[in-house]
Structure formats: structure tokens, C-alpha cells
Amino acid sequence: MTIKLMQGNEAIAQGAIAAGCRFYAGYPITPSTEVAEVMSRELPKVGGKFIQMEDEIASMAAIIGGRVGGLKSMTATSGPGFSLMQENLGYAAMAEIPCVIVNVQRLGPSTGQPTAASQGDVMQARWGTHGDHPIIALSPISVAQSFDLTVKAFNLSEKYRTPVILLTDEIIGHMREPIELPDFNSVEKFEQVVTESPETYKPYSNNGDVPPMAAFGRGYRYHITGLFHDEVGFPTQRLDEVEPWLERVNGKFERNADDILLYETDYQPGARTAVLSYGASARTARHAVKQMRARGEKVNLFTALTIWPFPETAVEALADSVERIIVPEMNLGQLALEVERMAGRRKVVRVNRANGEMVTPDMIIAAAEA
Amino acid sequence: MDKRIEVRLAGEGGQGMILAGIILAEAAAIYDGKQATQTQSYGPEARGGASRSEVVISDGEIDHPEVLAPDVVVALSQEAYKKFARTVKPGGLLIVDDERVEVAPDVAAVRVPVVRLSRETTGRAITANTIALGILVGLTGMVSRQAIEKAVAARAPKGTEEMNRKALEAGFAAAEQVKSAVT
Numbered sequence: 001m002t003i004k005l006m007q008g009n010e011a012i013a014q015g016a017i018a019a020g021c022r023f024y025a026g027y028p029i030t031p032s033t034e035v036a037e038v039m040s041r042e043l044p045k046v047g048g049k050f051i052q053m054e055d056e057i058a059s060m061a062a063i064i065g066g067r068v069g070g071l072k073s074m075t076a077t078s079g080p081g082f083s084l085m086q087e088n089l090g091y092a093a094m095a096e097i098p099c100v101i102v103n104v105q106r107l108g109p110s111t112g113q114p115t116a117a118s119q120g121d122v123m124q125a126r127w128g129t130h131g132d133h134p135i136i137a138l139s140p141i142s143v144a145q146s147f148d149l150t151v152k153a154f155n156l157s158e159k160y161r162t163p164v165i166l167l168t169d170e171i172i173g174h175m176r177e178p179i180e181l182p183d184f185n186s187v188e189k190f191e192q193v194v195t196e197s198p199e200t201y202k203p204y205s206n207n208g209d210v211p212p213m214a215a216f217g218r219g220y221r222y223h224i225t226g227l228f229h230d231e232v233g234f235p236t237q238r239l240d241e242v243e244p245w246l247e248r249v250n251g252k253f254e255r256n257a258d259d260i261l262l263y264e265t266d267y268q269p270g271a272r273t274a275v276l277s278y279g280a281s282a283r284t285a286r287h288a289v290k291q292m293r294a295r296g297e298k299v300n301l302f303t304a305l306t307i308w309p310f311p312e313t314a315v316e317a318l319a320d321s322v323e324r325i326i327v328p329e330m331n332l333g334q335l336a337l338e339v340e341r342m343a344g345r346r347k348v349v350r351v352n353r354a355n356g357e358m359v360t361p362d363m364i365i366a367a368a369e370a
Numbered sequence: 371m372d373k374r375i376e377v378r379l380a381g382e383g384g385q386g387m388i389l390a391g392i393i394l395a396e397a398a399a400i401y402d403g404k405q406a407t408q409t410q411s412y413g414p415e416a417r418g419g420a421s422r423s424e425v426v427i428s429d430g431e432i433d434h435p436e437v438l439a440p441d442v443v444v445a446l447s448q449e450a451y452k453k454f455a456r457t458v459k460p461g462g463l464l465i466v467d468d469e470r471v472e473v474a475p476d477v478a479a480v481r482v483p484v485v486r487l488s489r490e491t492t493g494r495a496i497t498a499n500t501i502a503l504g505i506l507v508g509l510t511g512m513v514s515r516q517a518i519e520k521a522v523a524a525r526a527p528k529g530t531e532e533m534n535r536k537a538l539e540a541g542f543a544a545a546e547q548v549k550s551a552v553t
Binding site: 174 | 433
């Protein structure tokens with residue numbers, strides 16, 4: 001293994017290939033373009049397919065098709081493209097099609113500022129498509145973690161048959177850091193195994209959390225739709241078929257929370273202040289916390305890697321341990337809403353910057369001193 | 371806390387300052403075994419105007435990845451100087467191309483005719499970024515000479531290795547001159 005200096009976006013593409021991604025469809029957009037660039041160069045070398053689509057609606061549709069056809073699939077985009085993907089993202093959630101959507105967040109709304117950093121799509125990642133639906137969103141804080149969480153995103157998407165959003169940002173996506181790429185053969189990959197015969201196979205069986213998905217073209221015939229469907233995939237309005245589906249699909253993450261909720265904690269006994277952050281802002285949070293600790297203050301640090309589903313229990317426990325939680329983020333206060341929901345009577349202090357620049361350590365320290 | 375060194379490299383778009391930042395970060399991370407982050411400005415100002423590349427080097431983990439108050443600023447154009455000269459932290463180092471930058475009387479700067487030196491050394495202005503790296507590392511020792519030599523060689527396009535080696539050496543020689551002039 002050798003150390004390389006690499007951009008976060010390049011590490012995402014490498015992680016995807018390591019995880020077994022063999023189909024990429026996308027429409028280049030700053031600041032995500034390097035993902036497509038590396039995929040277009042590297043995918044053919046491993047027998048994969050890269051296709052540049054006419055827009056992001058088609059890109060999202062194509063990766064759903066790619067996975068239904070049996071290949072692990074990914075697309076990458078940023079704000080405007082992520083907005084266009086929402087309709088088909090809901091389809092993937094409804095039809096339980098595993099796929100990975102990379103959103104390298106830039107300043108919005110609308111076309112905003114293509115090269116400016118942001119964490120403004122946190123709520124869109126959760127609720128951008130209509131209707132109650134399960135979704136997983138992971139947010140890396142370094143180049144090395146961009147690789148690791150991309151692998152994780154593929155494995156979770158396969159294991160739970162769900163779209164997974166890699167919610168990164170312009171800072172982590174574009175910055176270069178050293179990374180030691182592992183041997184891709186040694187990277188853990190989750191593969192779905194269908195044991196049922198085509199005659200008895202039920203693609204949407206409500207017996208268990210996740211029925212394995214049979215790829216098209218291998219003798220399994222079934223129906224896929226965005227309508228509510230029965231266990232073999234045909235549209236239904238029968239409550240005795242709709243309700244078990246709702247319960248299974250919307251409850252599967254909660255029943256497997258330990259496997260899905262990733263976060264890092266660094267607590268000090270006696271701390272009355274905590275800093276909770278994610279993505280690029282988590283780097284600033286660490287910087288500020290180290291400075292405060294160097295001055296003798298006790299501070300708890302919580303880094304959320306899984307943003308959705310929100311790690312409720314862990315944040316509730318954090319809130320119980322301190323008097324206030326400072327939440328720095330590059331938006332006008334989005335994940336802070338979730339922290340507030342879990343904080344009870346503890347104070348939540350928002351530190352926000354939504355002008356395309358990073359939050360600075362001084363802003364966090366000033367909030368702690370206020 | 372671990373010692374953290376912050377560098378801001380700025381010049382005209384096309385002078386290779388972004389690449390210089392990448393090479394410096396590679397010298398630190400790949401050949402010196404340190405931690406490094408490299409970031410850069412994109413957008414309209416990256417074309418033709420002042421383009422900027424930033425590097426943070428540390429023996430330990432680098433948290434906030436961007437430059438907060440640079441220990442060293444290199445400015446190879448007047449615009450880059452205007453924009454970034456006064457961002458260097460007190461007691462820090464400002465390196466300018468003194469044939470391209472007019473330095474205000476109250477600003478302390480190390481002045482080297484970087485682009486002219488590049489032309490004299492390799493016959494080309496395009497190696498100015500490599501010269502600047504030689505001056506920067508020669509004056510500060512923020513990465514080892516061996517590391518920057520390897521990093522420059524690894525990034526030099528095929529056929530330009532010798533040219534870039536000479537440019538780097540000229541940068542180090544210029545740094546020695548600056549040091550002996552001061553002492």
C-alpha cells in the first residue's frame with residue numbers, strides 16, 4: 001500500500017469501484033465532476049459501464065435500471081441536480097432498489113454558487129422526495145473517510161435494499177489529503193443472495209426486514225412499480241397488504257439501528273458543553289474543541305457520520321450529559337433542528353455560516369464563551 | 371497541540387501556483403510522512419486573476435483543513451500581493467516577485483525576481499512555480515529538501531525532469547542568498 005494525495009471526490013470514485021460498483025450514470029456538475037471523471041476513466045478497466053446522461057432525472061432513472069439489471073450503481077451530483085433526482089429517488093425507495101447517490105453540496109438555493117461550500121441539503125436529503133420513506137445519508141469528514149463511507153453506502157444499500165445518499169460537501173470533495181488505498185479485493189462487500197426458486201420468489205415478501213432482490217434477466221419474473229404493491233410487486237390498495245409493507249419498510253432501519261447509525265464520540269468527564277457536527281464543519285469543530293481543551297476547558301465532541309436516520313438515542317444521551325450543545329454547520333440551521341428535538345430542556349446553540357465559506361474555529365469558541 | 375504550518379501560494383492563473391501547492395503537500399505527506407491538506411480557490415478569480423492554493427502541514431492530525439492565518443504567503447503577481455500580502459500572520463514570511471510586485475513601504479517582504487530567475491535558469495517562465503518552491507522550502511525548511519526534490523520529480527511532465535530539477539536548485543540557491551544577506 002502506498003500513500004497518495006487525493007481529492008475527496010476521487011476517493012469516492014475509488015471507494016465505489018472497491019465496493020463493486022459497475023454502473024455509473026450521471027450528468028457532470030460542479031463541485032462533483034471529479035467523481036464522474038474518475039469513474040469514466042476507471043470503470044471500463046474493471047468491466048464496468050459509464051454513461052453520461054442527458055440530465056439528472058435520467059441519471060437517477062438509469063442507475064435504478066442498472067441495479068435492477070444486476071449491477072451495483074451510483075450517480076453523483078450537486079444541489080440543482082439533486083433536486084431533479086428527487087422524483088426517481090422516491091421510486092427507488094418505494095421499489096426498494098439499492099443505489100448510491102453522491103451529493104457534493106454547494107451553495108444554494110437554485111444554481112447558487114457552483115464552487116462555494118454548503119451543508120444546505122441536509123433536510124432535502126431526508127424529505128426531498130414526497131411521502132414517508134426510509135432513507136440513509138452518510139457524511140464523510142475527510143478524504144480517507146470519503147472512501148470508507150462510500151464502501152459503507154454500497155453495503156448498506158444492498159443489505160437494506162434502499163437508496164443511500166453520500167452527503168458530502170465542496171470542502172471535503174475538493175480538498176486533497178493523504179490516503180492509503182487498501183487492496184480492493186480485501187474490501188468487505190455485501191452481496192444479496194436469492195435462495196428462492198423463480199416459482200416461489202416474492203420480491204417484496206413481508207416475512208423479515210429485507211427480501212433479497214433478484215436481478216432481471218436471470219429467470220426471475222416480477223413486477224416493479226412506484227405504486228403501493230403486494231408481495232409479488234403488483235399494485236394494491238388492500239390495507240392488509242399496504243400496512244405490512246409500511247411497517248416493514250419504514251421500520252427496518254430502527255430494528256437495525258446499531259448497524260446503520262455511525263458516529264464518533266470523544267467525551268470528557270465533567271464537561272458541561274458539547275460540540276456536535278458533521279461533514280467539513282466537524283473538522284472545524286475538532287479544531288475548536290482541541291483549542292478549548294488546551295485552555296483547560298472540558299468539552300464533549302460528537303461527530304455524526306450517519307445523518308439520516310438521525311442517531312436519536314446517542315444524541316439524547318449526549319444531551320443528558322451536558323448543559324448545552326453547540327451545532328456548527330454551513331447552513332442556516334438544519335441538523336440543529338434534529339438536535340433540538342432530542343435535547344429536551346438543554347440549550348442548543350446554533351453556529352451558522354451560509355455564504356459559501358467554512359465555519360471558523362473562532363466562531364465556535366465565541367459561541368462557547370457567550 | 372501539534373505544530374501547524376499554513377502556506378498560501380498566489381499568482382496569476384497559469385503560473386502554476388495550484389500545482390505548486392499540490393507538490394508541497396505531496397512532499398510533506400508522501401515523502402516526509404507528515405499530515406497535509408491542500409485546498410484551492412475556484413471560480414472566476416481562478417482564471418487569469420489571482421489564483422490561490424493553500425497548504426496546511428502538521429506532524430499531527432489536521433483538523434480545520436483551510437488556512438486560518440498563513441505563516442507564509444508567496445505572491446507572484448501584483449493582484450495576488452494586493453489580495454493576500456496582509457493576510458500573513460505577524461512574524462510570518464512574505465515572499466514576492468520583486469519585478470512584478472510593488473511592495474508597500476510598511477510591508478516586510480523577501481524579494482526575489484522569481485520569473486526572471488526562471489527564464490535565466492531554464493529559458494522558460496513556466497518553471498517559476500518550481501523556483502518559488504525552492505525559495506519557500508530553502509527559507510523555511512517546512513519539508514525536507516529530499517522530499518521536495520522527489521515531489522517535484524514525480525510531478526514533472528516527461529522530458530522536463532531536468533529542467534524542473536535545475537529550477538528547484540536555483541530556488542534553493544536564491545534562498546541561501548537571501549539568508550546570507552540578512553545575516
